[in-house]
Amino acid sequence: VAFTMASPPPETPGAAAFRKVIADKTPLVFDGAMGTSLYEQGILHTRSFEEANLSSAAKVKAVHLQFIESGAQVIETNTFSANKFALERFNLGGQVTEINTAGVRIAREAVAESGKGTVVAGAVGPTGEGAGFIEDEKVEAIRAAFKEQISALAQAGVDVLMLETFTFLAEVRIALQVAKECFVGPVIASMAFSDEPAADNTLSPGKVAAMLHKWGAEVVGVNCGGGWGRVGEGGPAAIYDVAEEMVKAVGSSVPVLACPNAGHPKRVGQRNIYMATEEYFLVYAKRLFKSGVKMVGGCCGTRPHHIR
16 A cells, blocks of 8 residues: 655644643643544444544534633544544545545634634544554555554644554554654554453553653553453543553653543443543542643543533
């Protein structure tokens, strides 16, 4: 899957501002779940949420604006599953560049309208192809998929790259290598820890944090699943345990990010409903900052009022 690629654009003012936050060790608030908010606006989970960048741009922008108004200093583009593998499941594999470019444009428009100078992070999630031993051809296909997506985000002018919800170290390593080739701004790498023995992040969170930094991430973190030692949980308590381990390992030199889910979901019909209150979320957000975590946001089920 070869295609020509323009050289990476220079760093944005937002990237420089983000680097200053890292250097000054200032606490930073990220946004919450785009999918949850889009679902509430009537975009069904049977569709690609990322395709909404093309068909429902106004709804996507409204979500960004709600998070900015709630105090998010960093918002993520609606591009989490906008890689070729994930989009092909919805027959959208040929629209990777278009969907990612639109995602950045919508986020930039929201920031411009808010007048708040919010940092725009380009969201990059896993391909769904990273499990187990990855054959050489599959490695190249995964690399090409990340290259296509990350190049589109970089050319469209994101400030920061946010690699998130990765469960396989081999896959996040490929994504980090590509990020360093295609993007000059800061890169965040955030893992979701699973209690599945098959997941290869059986390494302790501290070891994982050190490896992510060694592979080029300026910020390391945990989001969504924090099941390490707490079976099947991605709620604030489980994420706190993982983040605390990461801070102990690298926290003096590397900022740690933590984005918990809004509690642990209960399955109701076909949906995951997050039962935890905002107060519970807030208690843990404060505890995370107190423990030395520098950046806190929300993952699945978190809405603007959680961020506020």
